[in-house]
């Protein structure tokens with residue numbers, strides 16, 4: 330596990346570095362809220378409830394949103410619960426257990442790269458019954474970026490070519506794969522693919538990408554929270 334790069338605010342709003350136990354406690358709560366929000370999103374995009382019920386729910390949700398008070402994270406601030414760039418990202422729209430947008434994808438090391446596992450629901454629909462193509466690209470971009478970081482070369486996407494061979498089914502366990510195939514200076518070349526868990530040898534989407542590690546000056550300018558560490 331990476332340590333957070335700078336002394337982040339403690340979870341209670343002070344500037345003391347939180348203990349690992351406090352961070353785990355906070356992560357569990359963030360994940361619990363994320364889980365409920367994903368259930369809400371799924372129910373929202375599948376319901377056939379009448380207009381009056383939808384207005385009632387909207388009022389209730391507005392009241393609940395008002396309970397999320399306290400200091401709000403600023404742009405480019407790395408949350409204390411995160412491990413940037415290669416580790417836990419609680420609010421990542423792909424892997425974040427705290428994100429209502431994320432499936433979330435679970436990432437494990439695999440032979441020569443990473444495997445990501447997730448199931449996409451109706452909120453990620455493109456053609457009826459199938460995954461939105463942008464969502465497939467997002468899963469691949471994230472895992473391919475993580476593969477760079479896992480290989481010790483964190484980088485940003487400069488090019489991502491995606492080929493859609495078959496539609497990706499909704500509500501079906503998926504297996505995403507990414508591996509670094511080569512480097513050239515600050516450029517990292519990465520391959521990625523998506524298949525279903527049921528038929529892992531049939532790739533339904535493939536991708537190749539180029540990632541670039543920004544030089545230290547650019548890294549400090551882009552990610553001011555990392556100042557003092559790069």
Ligand SMILES: CCCCCCCC/C=C\CCCCCCCC(=O)SCCNC(=O)CCNC(=O)[C@H](O)C(C)(C)COP(=O)(O)OP(=O)(O)OC[C@H]1O[C@@H](n2cnc3c(N)ncnc32)[C@H](O)[C@@H]1OP(=O)(O)O
Nearest residue numbers: 414470471474475483484485486487488539541543544548
């Ligand atoms: C502690 C270090 C931290 C490092 C950063 C880590 C971040 C990772 C974060 C978290 C990982 C977890 C997973 C995340 C996954 C999601 C990934 C994303 O969604 S990233 C968002 C979308 N991508 C962008 O917004 C980039 C926008 N582009 C840029 O800002 C610049 O291009 C930048 C900073 C990446 C590079 O700029 P330059 O000025 O340093 O580099 P130049 O000199 O232009 O290019 C370097 C080499 O790359 C080639 N290159 C550039 N663009 C290319 C392209 N489209 N195709 C092929 N090659 C390209 C160039 O020809 C050059 O090659 P030659 O050295 O001459 O051989």
